[in-house]
Amino acid sequence: MNHAQTYAVWLMIGVIVVLATAGDVFMAAAMRQIGDFDEIRAHSGMTGAILAVIGNGRFLLGLLCMTFSFFSLLFALSWADVSLVAPAAAALTFVTNAFAAKWILKENVDRRRWLAAVFVCSGVFFLAR
Amino acid sequence: MTFRRYMVLIAVMVTAAFGDTFLSAGMREVGPVSIHHLSTLFVALKIPWVLAGIALLTVFFASYLAALSWADLTFVLPATSFGYVIIALLSRFWLHETITPARWIGILLITLGVGFVTRGPSYTQSAAKVSAIEQAADSATYPDASQPAKERSA
Numbered sequence: 662m663n664h665a666q667t668y669a670v671w672l673m674i675g676v677i678v679v680l681a682t683a684g685d686v687f688m689a690a691a692m693r694q695i696g697d698f699d700e701i702r703a704h705s706g707m708t709g710a711i712l713a714v715i716g717n718g719r720f721l722l723g724l725l726c727m728t729f730s731f732f733s734l735l736f737a738l739s740w741a742d743v744s745l746v747a748p749a750a751a752a753l754t755f756v757t758n759a760f761a762a763k764w765i766l767k768e769n770v771d772r773r774r775w776l777a778a779v780f781v782c783s784g785v786f787f788l789a790r
Numbered sequence: 791m792t793f794r795r796y797m798v799l800i801a802v803m804v805t806a807a808f809g810d811t812f813l814s815a816g817m818r819e820v821g822p823v824s825i826h827h828l829s830t831l832f833v834a835l836k837i838p839w840v841l842a843g844i845a846l847l848t849v850f851f852a853s854y855l856a857a858l859s860w861a862d863l864t865f866v867l868p869a870t871s872f873g874y875v876i877i878a879l880l881s882r883f884w885l886h887e888t889i890t891p892a893r894w895i896g897i898l899l900i901t902l903g904v905g906f907v908t909r910g911p912s913y914t915q916s917a918a919k920v921s922a923i924e925q926a927a928d929s930a931t932y933p934d935a936s937q938p939a940k941e942r943s944a
Binding site for chain 1 (some may be wrong): 874904
């Protein structure tokens with residue numbers, strides 16, 4: 662793989678990470694807004710629960726980001742090894758998600774969760790070796 | 791965390807791991823996709839491995855959404871990463887592949903990460919919700935809410 666190809670692969674990984682993070686954040690925000698899925702299902706049945714989810718704007722935005730992320734992943738997988746693209750994208754997404762969860766979703770990302778993100782991120786890199 | 795919720799997290803882990811593997815096997819059959827022929831990606835939708843991968847990832851998606859409705863993103867994501875460990879163990883004990891020491895270290899690190907996060911609380915309550923819960927607990931303890939706090943504590 663030459664320099665241009667390496668640059669292109671990491672650019673693709675960057676695009677996947679940004680889209681996946683945006684998708685995860687929108688999805689988490691949507692589900693937080695909707696509330697406990699099990700409770701909604703108990704009240705309104707499965708159809709009501711599904712309608713509550715697919716009628717949520719944040720969910721639809723998240724779905725759009727995830728769809729683009731999925732096709733970016735497929736595109737990247739057709740060019741580069743899955744052993745590089747999938748773990749690299751997943752590991753980097755853990756870190757960007759931790760930041761996004763803290764600053765956008767206002768989650769309580771305490772020391773335990775930062776440690777978990779760092780451990781999982783490092784673990785994924787070791788697995789990819 | 792109830793038994794059912796742990797089952798949902800396990801479904802997230804297993805379906806994501808197998809879904810990604812099936813998808814990867816399918817894309818190997820397609821070969822490299824040119825940026826000028828992106829429509830080839832739709833051809834991939836006819837390959838059984840890709841279809842099976844998409845079916846599993848659909849189940850993953852439903853379980854993932856259910857988990858996000860009662861747990862934080864920073865709780866669900868590390869927990870789901872255990873899927874990588876499942877794949878590595880399957881490849882070692884089912885496919886009899888060799889796992890290098892570096893990969894065992896990776897498995898250990900992910901397991902530790904998952905252990906850290908699952909020992910903590912799964913959900914961050916918003917300030918408004920916390921005060922509502924405290925108020926409810928308070929009124930349950932002191933049914934006469936009109937009574938001043940000082941008198942109640944006395």
